Amino acid sequence: MAEFKSAETTLYAPIESVFNKLSDLENFKYFLDKIPADKIPADKLEQFKSIEITSDSIAFQAGPTGAVKFVVIERNAPNLIKLQAADIPLSLTLELHLKPSGENCMQQTIINADIPPMLKPMVAGPLQKVVDQFGSVLSAIPFND
Numbered sequence: 001m002a003e004f005k006s007a008e009t010t011l012y013a014p015i016e017s018v019f020n021k022l023s024d025l026e027n028f029k030y031f032l033d034k035i036p037a038d039k040i041p042a043d044k045l046e047q048f049k050s051i052e053i054t055s056d057s058i059a060f061q062a063g064p065t066g067a068v069k070f071v072v073i074e075r076n077a078p079n080l081i082k083l084q085a086a087d088i089p090l091s092l093t094l095e096l097h098l099k100p101s102g103e104n105c106m107q108q109t110i111i112n113a114d115i116p117p118m119l120k121p122m123v124a125g126p127l128q129k130v131v132d133q134f135g136s137v138l139s140a141i142p143f144n145d
Helices: 015-023 027-034 042-049 120-139
Strands: 002-005 009-011 057-061 067-076 080-086 092-101 104-113
Touching: 002 120, 009 120, 015 027, 015 080, 015 092, 015 104, 042 057, 092 120, 104 120
Parallel strands: none
Antiparallel strands: 002 104, 009 104, 057 067, 067 080, 080 092, 092 104
């Protein structure tokens, strides 16, 4: 199992508020509308616009690999939200770890993927980029609005 971790970043709101908003994925619709346009890479804008969200899942186009859907499989208030990729030929989870930091909270995103050794060199870079970008996007969300 390969693990890809983002850097820890600060989310400027109390941990309970962040968990409550992020644990219901439908809240991402509101957050996505609040992301400044300059934070979305121009080459990812179409993918960004095609995101489909329910309270327990999020689906988006992932370039040449096609659509990817993540489904919430665990909510452990207020520290962990875990999603699993559905309908893909390998095991892949995305974990959002939260911890308090004064009046704010820290987040770290982790992707665990069961990647065949011969494919790891091809997908390791893109998966690390995804995890890093996810952390950056979360830090740009105004949780107190």
